Amino acid sequence: MEKATIFEAIHRALAPYVGATMAAASTRVHCEKLGISADGGTLTDDQLQALIGKLGAGLVVFIGREKAAGVVEEIRRSVGAGGPR
């Protein structure tokens, strides 16, 4: 799956809560931690699930489990991914 498409979906879902700047910065930081390069290319399904999981886990602290689950679900729907295996 194209990184640009995924990152755009993540930013769109996160920005209303964390702002556009933090949405981009947190995606970049979590990609670095997961060893995913920020340049073009694609993400494997495992990388995508790991990235969404990291972002969702952090969001739980700010907006609670249910709302964070809703945001994660929105990202998954946008990029056409299923849940984690």
Place this chain on the structure above:
Amino acid sequence: LKRLPLVAWGGVVAAVYVVRTLSPGSEVFRGLLTDGVLIRIGGVTKLAFLVIAWLFAHRNAASLDRENPAARPWRLLSWGILAFALGQGVLTTYQLATGASPYPSPGDALFMVSYPLLIAATAAFVGAYRQAGYPVGSAREHAALGLLVGVAAAAFGYWLLRPVLAEPAPLLARVLNVAYPALDLAWLVPAVLLLRITFGFRGGRIFRAWGLVLAGIVAQCAGDILYAHYSGLGDTLLDPLLHATYILSYLFIALGVLEHHSLLH
């Protein structure tokens, strides 16, 4: 709970106090809105905002899982606001009965109890949000910023409060006149750290919610510092402005807690 009526209520009452400060000789303040009437309206307004803030802070704490790092800070914040609301409740009872604000009053004991809880809550939010894994600064950076703000607050407090201690006021009043601004300045240290963290979220609802709460904390500090400075000089001209400051402080805190509530639900 609708926020617009709260904003209108707090805004109108605060505006009346500001007009009272700027134009104390107006006819309306000698007839309809005497100081006794204003202090009762102001007292009830402050109490209402604090009760709303406590109720929704309590709900926010209850809605988070126990293992959520933000659950404990929310509990501490709700206890702190509850102690503050109880203190205001005692004070407002006096105000409704007499049309005056006794100082010191038994309510001050509850206000004093609230501060350690509020400071601990704010510091705990800093720790919880750092754990979330978002790029909000390292523990070392936060320690350095906290130290810098702490030293600046201590220096400012020393400069501000040394003359207050020497004022010819009763001992308890002097102690409280020093304690409130000193505790406010201590509260500002974790509040600045929380601002540093949440500023990264600008443009989002998390920043809006915390921006309101932090604006309330700053207004609270400003009110206490002004009160300590001017009451020691025997100057009561600014008293209505202080009431406006406290009303806006509690309004902002209530609005921020409500925004958090809508974020969580």
